[in-house]
Amino acid sequence: MSDTDPKATRTGRPRSTAADAAILEATRASLVDLGWSKLTMSDVATRAGVAKTTLYRRWAGKNELVVDAVAVLFDELELPDLGSLAADVQGVVLQFAALLERPEARTALMAVVAESTRDDSLRHRIRSAIVDRQKRLVLLGRERAQARGELRYEDDASAAARNADLIFDVIAGAVVHRTLVSAEPVDAEWASGFTSLLLLGLAGAQAG
Amino acid sequence: MSDTDPKATRTGRPRSTAADAAILEATRASLVDLGWSKLTMSDVATRAGVAKTTLYRRWAGKNELVVDAVAVLFDELELPDLGSLAADVQGVVLQFAALLERPEARTALMAVVAESTRDDSLRHRIRSAIVDRQKRLVLLGRERAQARGELRYEDDASAAARNADLIFDVIAGAVVHRTLVSAEPVDAEWASGFTSLLLLGLAGAQAG
DNA sequence: TCCTTACGCTACGACCCGTAGCGTAACTGC
DNA sequence: GCAGTTACGCTACGGGTCGTAGCGTAAGGA
Incomplete structure (x- = not known):
């Protein structure tokens, strides 16, 4: 998705695929309710039930997130x-x-x-x-x-x-x-x- | 432009047409330098040499201002x-x-x-x-x-x-x-x- | 069990928003 | 001239978002 390393066997705790799905779904929901300009990272994080920092670990910002969500x-x-x-x-x-x-x-x-x-x-x-x-x-x-x-x-x-x-x-x-x-x-x-x-x-x- | 009253003979100090032109010109310049997303009302006001409040007296916000400027x-x-x-x-x-x-x-x-x-x-x-x-x-x-x-x-x-x-x-x-x-x-x-x-x-x- | 990475949470400085309040400037009608 | 009216510049403000840092904890792999 936003990883540079698609298949490397990495150690440590893996990223939550459930969080991925929840974030993208929350982004679409936020787009419906608020539209592009009023959509905020904080709102998406709240809707998805994750911390705001989790969003920034995956996407550089609103632009990239919304592209993937849509x-x-x-x-x-x-x-x-x-x-x-x-x-x-x-x-x-x-x-x-x-x-x-x-x-x-x-x-x-x-x-x-x-x-x-x-x-x-x-x-x-x-x-x-x-x-x-x-x-x-x-x-x-x-x-x-x-x-x-x-x-x-x-x-x-x-x-x-x-x-x-x-x-x-x-x-x-x-x-x-x-x-x-x-x-x-x-x-x-x-x-x-x-x-x-x-x-x-x-x-x-x-x-x- | 954003007036509801185009030709009424109004009393009081008239709006500065020089400010109008300066603001629209500054808006285009800011679009060139910063692009849409990083353009701010404060920046436009500074470039135009007017107070931020002067912008809000004429336009409701960034959207309307940019439409007129372009x-x-x-x-x-x-x-x-x-x-x-x-x-x-x-x-x-x-x-x-x-x-x-x-x-x-x-x-x-x-x-x-x-x-x-x-x-x-x-x-x-x-x-x-x-x-x-x-x-x-x-x-x-x-x-x-x-x-x-x-x-x-x-x-x-x-x-x-x-x-x-x-x-x-x-x-x-x-x-x-x-x-x-x-x-x-x-x-x-x-x-x-x-x-x-x-x-x-x-x-x-x-x-x- | 160690090691590594992800997660949630809190806190933070920086920035922009849009408005209110004030004194001053400019123009109109008397 | 002199009021009356509106625009202007300036300052200040509460509220919100941004993106990051720091911390303790959780979840996998060697």
């Missing part, structure tokens, strides 16, 4: 095969939107990203704990679409990687912006319109 | 007519990306959006001070594209409005996500790929 939420995202690229896109959009409806995710995601603009190590932690876990859905969806014949297999591997990154930023960015900046709901209608735009383009979607 | 940056965005829809899209993408390169914008934008998830009045302030000032660019770009014959005029006004909102979220969301979450540069190459995707769609861009 990261597990993003593991819930899945990409069931809905039979077509359009259906897959719409499905993942609605799933991601449902995740962003959860108050602990809403308040934490933008906050830690904001912090990460001035903290490289935090940015890397967010990337490995959150961002990369979403990106796999794009890669999986593309594979399926290629197998169905909906998309070509790409020759240039680096161009293909750039393209996957682009699509990832477009999908995730649009949903996040709609939900948190515009602050309007991502419902089936919006997801449908977005999917049309993504697949057909601006002119194509207007014609269709 | 909002003016978004007024710099323009949409010169570059002759085609593709060029206009690419132009606005690069402009917005350049804005997000500025450290005061980077660190402030996500932070205030995160705060706004638990503060309705702050969300409205962000909307009127920042978001709506970007949205006009989408409306203007569509008008031009329609005049050129690149896009149809839409019959249903509400559908047209929904569509503009969708496009706005896609463009702004993608650029923000690329810049602040993926933390990779929005250069001409990326802007070009994004524009192709937006105009032609997933399959169309791959073919072109």
